[in-house]
Amino acid sequence: MTDKAQTAIQPTRAEDYPEWYQQVIKASVLAERSPVRGCMVIRPWGYALWENIVRVLDDMFKATGVKNAYFPVFIPLSFLEKEAAHVEGFAKECAVVTHHRLEKNDAGALVPAGPLTEPLVVRPTSETIIGDSFSKWVSSYRDLPVLINQWANVVRWEMRTRLFLRTSEFLWQEGHTAHATAEEALERTRMMLDVYARMSEEYLAMPVVKGAKTEAERFPGAVETLCIEAMMQDRKALQAGTSHFLGQNFARASEIKFQTADEVEDYVWTTSWGASTRLIGGLIMIHGDDDGILLPPRIASAHVVLLPIVRKDADRQRVMEYTESLAAELREKFYHHRRLVVEIDSRDIGGARGWEWIKKGIPLRVEIGPRDIAQNSVYVGRRDRAHRDKFSIPKDQFVAQVMDILDEIQQTLFARALAFRKENTVTIEDNAAFYDFFTPQNQQKPEIHGGFAVCSWCGQSACEQKIKEDLAVTIRCIPFEQDRDPGTCVGCGKPGTQRVIFAKAY
């Protein structure tokens, strides 16, 4: 593939976006399907991304006073049932534990034994089990706020799964807080949404729209769900993080009461907020190109790969020593609070080597051959530029400028994604134009959808529901930043109450 006429990923995004997504993940060895229905194996290159996301979010959470804790993976059925809307929302996708051992039956086959008196559900989310702890921890306003986060695996049994985007098991964090007043809980709900937005934009280079969900799209049991929405390259929306104001619903369900400063008994006000390995799916879809993924440097599994070029055995020692010493120099440097991660790939596999790293999305590839060493220079390829567009640079200059180059790549990725979203965001005031825009037959390419349509909406669920049934398009959010006063509803023509963003969604 050294002299390569076609793209590294087949099919291309334009040819078949969903299949491109699968092939990109395969080529980058981020993850793979497992033999367990709907569950994935996150391979080291993908898990390192997750570790970086965890570290950044965890630091941000802690800076707001949140502490980590851990709660049981199992939720008794009776707990899940405590909040009616909640159990309704999750009952259809629960992994249920019914037995606690295995036994040989008469035919010699191993079968479940030791039935449980009460079935346990593998947590799809932990409001009810954490609520139970809160009810024991809180008795006075002096115990508030409680600010807890949990890093955990959760299970939601999905019938149609896609790596990272929708898997039966996924990794996430779930924050849970309890407050003395509704105002304080609402402030926390917004604060955590801001954390997610900052994470997405500053680290994942993923521009997001912040807003509120409509009633139909809210978390089961929430009074208000805030979200960040990003546009993927097929112009669909990806919900990249949600923050819920739960009012006193879960406090009532779990009996989380406290004595106020005025010595009155009241229920606490709670919030919950989560982000998951789905973010990695977003990363792939927002930055990937027809040669593979592109990792934003601030979150990349590794920053630089050094590719020593040895054509004669006589050169080997010199080239390897030069490479090792450059790696050592680079690893001394800190980029956004972590050391530069530098890989050395000295495999003798020809041009396939460079292509592997392109497909894996590493920000910088550095070739080092005898001629480069003679000039004390290196030959650099940037993942945000065409693969042939490499340049020679004095080694010391490269070492001095590597952080600037990485930041340039980071900014390029963000700017591209933002420009793409702008290009594909339209304002539509008229019902016919709206249906036209979202009718699949009117799209140029299969599975590539219209984009974000900013419209006025009447605020009625029935109207939203009709559009969903007709076009499989939903209101992604009511953006905090309203671009203008609402006109007439794009669905029913009645007076609009707010401006909303319609889109197809993951």
Next chain:
Amino acid sequence: MTDKAQTAIQPTRAEDYPEWYQQVIKASVLAERSPVRGCMVIRPWGYALWENIVRVLDDMFKATGVKNAYFPVFIPLSFLEKEAAHVEGFAKECAVVTHHRLEKNDAGALVPAGPLTEPLVVRPTSETIIGDSFSKWVSSYRDLPVLINQWANVVRWEMRTRLFLRTSEFLWQEGHTAHATAEEALERTRMMLDVYARMSEEYLAMPVVKGAKTEAERFPGAVETLCIEAMMQDRKALQAGTSHFLGQNFARASEIKFQTADEVEDYVWTTSWGASTRLIGGLIMIHGDDDGILLPPRIASAHVVLLPIVRKDADRQRVMEYTESLAAELREKFYHHRRLVVEIDSRDIGGARGWEWIKKGIPLRVEIGPRDIAQNSVYVGRRDRAHRDKFSIPKDQFVAQVMDILDEIQQTLFARALAFRKENTVTIEDNAAFYDFFTPQNQQKPEIHGGFAVCSWCGQSACEQKIKEDLAVTIRCIPFEQDRDPGTCVGCGKPGTQRVIFAKAY
């Protein structure tokens, strides 16, 4: 409790060691029982300990070339069955998922629905599911070694549980590696045991004996199990980490084959190694005293608590400003690769405040009142000394010496634990003396056991089994460091083949 005649924890260790353990955990708010059978809630003060253990181990693993990944929480029954000894070892304690949704029955009750065609077991350990991935990743000697670690929750259904020591769900890491030769796999098995030993001794201040398990005590399916064993204050042994050489057993079970450099097809050689939240149970039992837990500074949830003393409102602002500024100064410092964690506790609850922190085991308590400020000094209590034994020290000197003081505490804890182990380790060559030593009626205190008995052993499982049945005492390990040539077996009197350590165990 300011003027306190009795200990902070009731009962004391001498009075009732198991109950002391429960009370110490309660008083320190490390963790609590959950409403889910056998599962615990790890509270923030306990989880911070775990986070520190994770960080230290993770860095050590990565320094040896290991990378993190993530595998499904569910294991198909057919996978577990692939290795006979393995399934035998875990069948009795498995949480089994049999359904994938919940449905209302005719009576309106929510019941499991959607039966699975094959039951799934919540992972008790992941050899078989990870082996399946390895079989796809490895085809040539060039793909080896594979060095993977996973941080995860695991479930082993326990009938009798104790917080941290034995819970149905616990957090752990499990390392899994595959190699081209037995020698290399054995070297890895020993290398990871050394990592655990270093973690235990240098960070947890927990002296350990390194050795090999006898056949009866091996991991189900392992060829060799290496372990580290520590002595708790009731003189029982705690296994603090294990590293298994699995030979080709799991490679055969999962069909992990490779082409050798000589172009012959062979099975790989695998290892696995794990350490868990059990380490926290060990920490509590090895360092705790009758006033609560003592956290070794290198792993402590926090290092210093500042306790501003405000007796008059007029003093408040001055005292708080001084406290905040001291906290800021201390937080600039790094202690063993992380910033000093400094808490400020300004609650006005009298002497109970200091006692709470003693029970929580924070290494240093610093009182700051108007008189201290006038002298520009602070009043310091060290957790490794009696609670009254506090000293005044110029503030700047405290700031300059705080790391030395912390290291002194760290060393004191280790030295105490080592001295305790030496005092309670005996050499026994004679069967009668051995039975005498381990007969409960001969102990001075209930639940306090003899200690470690170093003895010669014939190497026969039957002999080991008889002792276990008679005395509930087992061979904890065959220490790598053999103190002398074996004499006659302490059990049967036949010629010994090795020196071993007998003890009661957790």
